[in-house]
Amino acid sequence: MRIVVALGGNALGKTPKEQLKLVKKTAKPIVDLIEKGNEVIIAHGNGPQVGMINLAMEIASKTEAKTPEMPFPECGAMSQGYIGYHLQNAIREELLNRNIDKEIATVITQVIVDKNDPAFENPTKPIGAFYSKEEAEKLAKEKGYIVKEDAGRGWRRVVPSPLPIDVAEKEIVRTLVESGHIVITVGGGGVPVVKEGNKLIGVPAVIDKDFASEKIAEILDADYLIILTAVEKVAINFGKPNQKELDKLTVEQAQKYIEEGHFAPGSMLPKVKAAIKFAQSKEGRKALITALEKAADGIEGRTGTLVVK
Ligand SMILES: Nc1ncnc2c1ncn2[C@@H]1O[C@H](COP(=O)(O)OP(=O)(O)O)[C@@H](O)[C@H]1O
Numbered sequence: 423m424r425i426v427v428a429l430g431g432n433a434l435g436k437t438p439k440e441q442l443k444l445v446k447k448t449a450k451p452i453v454d455l456i457e458k459g460n461e462v463i464i465a466h467g468n469g470p471q472v473g474m475i476n477l478a479m480e481i482a483s484k485t486e487a488k489t490p491e492m493p494f495p496e497c498g499a500m501s502q503g504y505i506g507y508h509l510q511n512a513i514r515e516e517l518l519n520r521n522i523d524k525e526i527a528t529v530i531t532q533v534i535v536d537k538n539d540p541a542f543e544n545p546t547k548p549i550g551a552f553y554s555k556e557e558a559e560k561l562a563k564e565k566g567y568i569v570k571e572d573a574g575r576g577w578r579r580v581v582p583s584p585l586p587i588d589v590a591e592k593e594i595v596r597t598l599v600e601s602g603h604i605v606i607t608v609g610g611g612g613v614p615v616v617k618e619g620n621k622l623i624g625v626p627a628v629i630d631k632d633f634a635s636e637k638i639a640e641i642l643d644a645d646y647l648i649i650l651t652a653v654e655k656v657a658i659n660f661g662k663p664n665q666k667e668l669d670k671l672t673v674e675q676a677q678k679y680i681e682e683g684h685f686a687p688g689s690m691l692p693k694v695k696a697a698i699k700f701a702q703s704k705e706g707r708k709a710l711i712t713a714l715e716k717a718a719d720g721i722e723g724r725t726g727t728l729v730v731k
């Protein structure tokens with residue numbers, strides 16, 4: 423089977439040291455899928471990392487070091503490189519440890535968005551560190567950031583998150599996949615770009631990696647979209663005494679639960695929406711949402727929430 427795997431924040435952590443340690447764990451369930459003969463394409467988030475890079479560059483530019491300010495799309499590209507570098511090395515090592523003869527590389531990927539996407543007028547994507555309300559409001563005042571509460575977990579800076587339309591490097595990714603290689607692509611949702619004639623121009627935004635993963639899964643005609651996160655199953659009444667974990671969700675049921683507000687915006691909601699979109703896109707396509715370490719069990723139907731048409 424051809425599988426696009428989207429990795430969440432728990433696969434990467436928040437610091438280089440933490441990331442280097444975590445990717446070794448992350449590599450195992452991914453290589454489990456590869457070992458079973460699947461073609462695997464890997465995507466990942468970058469919210470904490472792109473926020474960290476952008477803030478660090480901004481602060482450094484205001485010190486005696488006088489480093490240049492780093493535009494936001496460049497920070498996105500840096501986050502793809504930094505995460506891809508750790509991830510590809512960890513997976514490479516795990517493949518070698520299991521005597522699997524496969525190569526892996528990261529493609530710095532640009533994802534085309536619509537410059538008139540209404541998301542540019544309404545920033546919603548949380549990035550960078552979590553703050554208290556007071557810290558966030560101070561930061562907002564000092565730096566002109568827009569800050570919002572993130573799914574009950576604290577306050578964060580938010581930036582626009584336009585929808586992905588197309589993947590600029592899709593044919594390169596397709597060629598690599600069809601040659602039997604493992605590819606890390608649309609990292610952090612891809613560097614968001616708009617088309618102007620022959621030019622691709624970076625825009626200050628962060629595309630949701632669940633939506634970008636869905637897009638590349640459709641483009642590559644994948645059989646499965648697996649969204650790996652910190653919970654084993656999607657739940658209704660999440661965090662309440664009557665919480666109920668779901669084994670299977672039809673598109674219709676999922677839409678009803680969305681309307682009833684069961685999935686937190688910025689966390690579970692984009693995953694369920696991406697899963698619906700993929701399951702609806704072609705007969706037989708399935709999406710699975712489960713915990714990182716359960717990927718292989720999930721694909722064999724033993725756990726996770728399966729989203730089907
Ligand atoms: N209805 C729900 N069912 C399960 N988890 C939910 C639900 N609503 C919110 N969540 C939370 O969403 C988290 C996943 O979102 P997030 O951490 O933002 O994703 P990512 O893994 O992509 O970084 C889960 O770990 C869980 O805490």
Ligand SMILES: NC(=O)OP(=O)(O)O
Pocket residue numbers: 430431466467468469470548610611628629630631632
């Ligand atoms: N780009 C993106 O969706 O990142 P996170 O998954 O870290 O929020």
